[in-house]
Amino acid sequence: MHNVETLARLALLARGRPPTTTRLLSVLGADRVVVEVEDVTTFGQLLAELGWVDRPQAVLLGGYGGLWAPWDRVAHLPLAEPALRADGLTLGAGVVIPLTEGACGLRTTAALVRYLASMSARQCGPCAFGLPALADSALALAEGRGGEHAVRRLLDDAGLVEGRGACHHPDGATRLVASALATFEADVAAHLAGRPCPARDNVLLP
Amino acid sequence: MSRSPEVRQQLRVDPVACEGVGLCAHVADRLVSLDPWGYPILEGDLRTAAAVREARRAVRACPRRALWLEEADRRR
Numbered sequence: 001m002h003n004v005e006t007l008a009r010l011a012l013l014a015r016g017r018p019p020t021t022t023r024l025l026s027v028l029g030a031d032r033v034v035v036e037v038e039d040v041t042t043f044g045q046l047l048a049e050l051g052w053v054d055r056p057q058a059v060l061l062g063g064y065g066g067l068w069a070p071w072d073r074v075a076h077l078p079l080a081e082p083a084l085r086a087d088g089l090t091l092g093a094g095v096v097i098p099l100t101e102g103a104c105g106l107r108t109t110a111a112l113v114r115y116l117a118s119m120s121a122r123q124c125g126p127c128a129f130g131l132p133a134l135a136d137s138a139l140a141l142a143e144g145r146g147g148e149h150a151v152r153r154l155l156d157d158a159g160l161v162e163g164r165g166a167c168h169h170p171d172g173a174t175r176l177v178a179s180a181l182a183t184f185e186a187d188v189a190a191h192l193a194g195r196p197c198p199a200r201d202n203v204l205l206p
Numbered sequence: 207m208s209r210s211p212e213v214r215q216q217l218r219v220d221p222v223a224c225e226g227v228g229l230c231a232h233v234a235d236r237l238v239s240l241d242p243w244g245y246p247i248l249e250g251d252l253r254t255a256a257a258v259r260e261a262r263r264a265v266r267a268c269p270r271r272a273l274w275l276e277e278a279d280r281r282r
Contacts, residue, residue: 124221125245133242160241166222 005094025079028097028205039080043071046079047098058099058183062092064112064206065172068105068183071098097205104199105184106191109176110138115206116173126164131173133157138177144191151181151188214278215252217261221245223272230273234264251278 005024012020022036027050037046043059056071061084069089077083084090099105117131137154140146146153158174165171181188191197217237226244237249237260252258258275265273 125226125243129243
């Protein structure tokens with residue numbers, strides 16, 4: 001499958017131009033913008049350029065079926081695929097979604113999994129039934145229900161979905177969930193301990 | 207004693223064709239378990255001739271023709 005960016009790059013190469021050092025990114029914040037960035041630009045510079053004053057707590061890379069990463073881990077990294085891959089990350093389809101300090105990563109993740117469940121083509125049982133179950137488990141964890149078993153249940157549900165679809169739509173959801181558990185580890189502990197989440201109702205996605 | 211087949215085989219499912227009927231888990235309960243929604247979770251490589259026979263039973267039993275045997279994972 002080719003997208004416009006790929007075709008534009010090919011056209012330049014075909015005209016004998018050197019490979020471009022820029023790429024297009026969709027950045028989803030209060031505004032949704034498409035920007036062209038040099039591959040040496042860091043995440044910190046990208047958000048500064050877009051007028052972000054407050055640092056986000058985390059970023060979601062690659063879209064709704066992507067990977068959460070703590071801001072401290074990526075702020076200094078360049079927006080270049082090789083550098084990110086070396087760090088176990090990827091820009092995937094070129095989508096960067098910063099999560100503001102005042103938003104709840106777990107609630108947001110639960111909402112995203114629910115959205116991904118609603119977008120299932122419903123061709124395969126493990127996806128059609130497993131993603132709604134995964135969304136339920138993610139919401140239970142976000143709401144601090146289920147105690148110490150909440151994380152186990154979430155991981156079990158992810159395991160029942162992963163790799164069992166004809167396409168990789170469900171795998172995006174399990175990747176999202178796994179990265180959320182790692183990135184929002186402190187929030188998981190706080191939610192399960194029943195400490196109120198100040199960002200409870202602050203869910204901006206999808 | 208059943209010997210290991212010369213070419214290792216693998217039971218596979220087409221997840222689109224599968225409708226969760228569940229006959230496979232009845233006729234091949236050592237190779238197939240069902241998830242909470244009734245869809246099969248398959249044992250990996252078939253290590254013995256008996257396992258291959260059991261897998262063939264599952265392939266034949268499937269009313270949706272969703273199961274098949276193939277040479278173990280050359281794709282990875």
